[in-house]
Amino acid sequence: MKKRRNLKSLLRYIYLKLLRFKDPPEKIALSFSIGVFIGIFPTFGVGGILVILISYIFKLNYLAGLLGTFIMNYFTSPFFWALSYFVGDFILTGKFEWRGFERGSFKVFAISYLLGNFIVSTTFSVISYLVVKKIVTTYRKKRGGHKPSSS
Template sequence: MRVRIRRARRRIREELESAFIEDYTSQEVAISFSIGLFITALPTLGTGLLMFAVLVYLFKQLSELAMLASVLVLNPFVKWGVYASSYWLGQRLLGPVPLAFDGNILAAGPDVLVRLWVGNLILAVVFATAGYLLALRSVVEFRQRRELL
């Protein structure tokens, strides 16, 4: 487990450092990472990468590498925890899902999805905000150290 964590941290660091070296401003790298975290946190069922491609095509100021680095942070193994937390948060805000024991369990589906999405949007905003601040600080510090060398 520790080896996996070290390997994942190294991959994230390498991707972010590659993004830091690109010809983007610190703010552009940070906002790209933040947008990537926001999209990756949502339950997009794999369409997040397609959204990345569309956004990078439409907005030349976005760093593709920084957006892809966010996928390494919120990888498929971590996303299940995000989904569980999202549902828990949505349930805390909107109340528990009313379940009728009439044999029609599918009737609760829309209520479950609403709670998942509400919690997920809140967590996505929190992740994006924290990601922006951390990425901006990291890029600025990385570039300052690089200039000193």
């Protein structure tokens, strides 16, 4: 029950924070979606640094990007790991089944996982762009075009 409340609080925090940025909706959504991609893709602990670096280079909102990385957390990680493996394995073999290391090679497993993860990361990144842009645009229209402060 407590974990569920924590997840709900985290999602509410991200939602409210995204609505309060001053940037245009497209910039907020792009920043967030890059964070989603990096959050799902295995970056081995340097995801936050990558988001900040990419945001700096392309003049994006690094806070929105960092918020996007929270898509990968202890609730969602098993889902994304499994989905990544199954998508990659399906692309390589045409079957949906767990084979793990039965084929005798960590290399084959890793290729399946990384291929699937790239597709999953890209898909969720595009979806998050569309959703965040819609949410921010709708919120601003309801508020009469008022741009909230970036607190």
